[in-house]
Amino acid sequence: MPMCWTRRGTKRNERRRPFLALLCAVFFLTVPGPGQIYLPPPPAEQPSDYGKVILNSHSSTAGPGPVVFDHWLHRAKFTCRLCHVDIGFAMQANATGVKAGTNRQGFHCGACHDGKRLFEGRPIFAACSDDSKGKECDRCHSLGKWGVRKYNYDAFTAKLPKGFYGVDWMAAENKRKIKLVDSLEGISVKRVPIQAREDFTIKARLPWVHPILFSHEQHSAWNGCELCHPEIFPTARKETVQFSMFLNIEGRYCGACHGKVAFPLNNCCACHPLGPFWMAGKLGKTPDWVLFP
Numbered sequence: 001m002p003m004c005w006t007r008r009g010t011k012r013n014e015r016r017r018p019f020l021a022l023l024c025a026v027f028f029l030t031v032p033g034p035g036q037i038y039l040p041p042p043p044a045e046q047p048s049d050y051g052k053v054i055l056n057s058h059s060s061t062a063g064p065g066p067v068v069f070d071h072w073l074h075r076a077k078f079t080c081r082l083c084h085v086d087i088g089f090a091m092q093a094n095a096t097g098v099k100a101g102t103n104r105q106g107f108h109c110g111a112c113h114d115g116k117r118l119f120e121g122r123p124i125f126a127a128c129s130d131d132s133k134g135k136e137c138d139r140c141h142s143l144g145k146w147g148v149r150k151y152n153y154d155a156f157t158a159k160l161p162k163g164f165y166g167v168d169w170m171a172a173e174n175k176r177k178i179k180l181v182d183s184l185e186g187i188s189v190k191r192v193p194i195q196a197r198e199d200f201t202i203k204a205r206l207p208w209v210h211p212i213l214f215s216h217e218q219h220s221a222w223n224g225c226e227l228c229h230p231e232i233f234p235t236a237r238k239e240t241v242q243f244s245m246f247l248n249i250e251g252r253y254c255g256a257c258h259g260k261v262a263f264p265l266n267n268c269c270a271c272h273p274l275g276p277f278w279m280a281g282k283l284g285k286t287p288d289w290v291l292f293p
Ligand code: HEC
Pocket: 052, 053, 055, 069, 071, 074, 075, 078, 079, 080, 081, 082, 083, 084, 089, 090, 091, 092, 093, 094, 095, 096, 097, 098, 222, 256, 257, 260, 261, 262
C-alpha cells in the first residue's frame, strides 16, 4: 500500500505515483531530532471492512447473533451529524448500549429501521420488531452468514469515485454522486442553519512540516459543530489544542474520525501538503502535489 497520495487524483500525478510514494517515505521517515516514527497502523485490508462496527454487547448470547453495521452504506445516505448528534450514537464501537428494546421503541437503529419511515420511496426494514418477517432479522444480525444482505460493497460503490483507499467520499459528494440527508422528521429539531466557520491552517511544531489546511466549512457540513466541539476540540479560540501526530494516531483529535471512518491516517498527503522542507511555511496555499525534492 502506498503511504502517500496527492490531494487530487489527476492523471498527471497518477503517473508520478511511485515517485511520490518514495518521496513521501523519505520526507516523513527521516525525522530529525528525537528519531520518532510517525506511522499509524494500516487500515483494514479491504476498504469494505473500514468503518465496520460489530455490535455484540449481548446479541450472541441473547439473540440471533452479532450485528454488522457498515459506515460505507450509511454514510452514503446520511451525514455523520444526523446519527452521532441527533440520534446519539457514540463515536466508539459498542458504547451506545443499543438493545432490541431501544430499537423497538424507535431509538438507535429503530429511529430509521421501524418498517414505516420512507427512504427513497420505500419503507426502511424494521429492527428487532416481532411482526417483521424472520428473514429481515439476518440483514442486521448477519455476522458470518452468507447471502442474507441486499447490499454488497463492490456493487454499491461501483459508480462512486475511488481514491487512495476505497471510495473518495469528498469527490463523491462534490460530483453529486451521493446526496446526504441531514435531518429526520420527528427526531431532529429544526435548527437555524449553522454558520460555516472559516478555514484555517494548523501550524506544525516541527519547522520542516508544512502547515496543514483544515476546512472548517467542509467539516461542518458533514459533522455539524457538535461532533467536534466541545468533546474533541474544546475550544473557543484557535491554538488552544496542542496537536500532535502521536495523539492523532492514538485516536484523539483528527484521529477520532480519521483512521476509523474518515480517510485513514496513512494517507499522509491528504492532510500534509508536501514540498521541499526548506519551503515549509512559505507556500501560500496548499500545493496540489509534491513539487520536487
Ligand atoms: C446511520 C447512522 C450513522 C452515520 C450516518 C454515521 N455513523 Fe458513525 N457510527 C454509527 C454507529 C451505530 C456506530 C457504533 C456505535 C456503537 O457501537 O455504540 C458508529 C461508530 C462510529 C465511530 C467509532 C468506530 C469505532 O470503531 O470505534 C466513529 C469514529 C464514527 N462512527 C464516525 C462517523 C463519521 C466520521 C461519520 C460520517 C462520515 C459517521 N460516523 C456516520 C452510526 C452512524
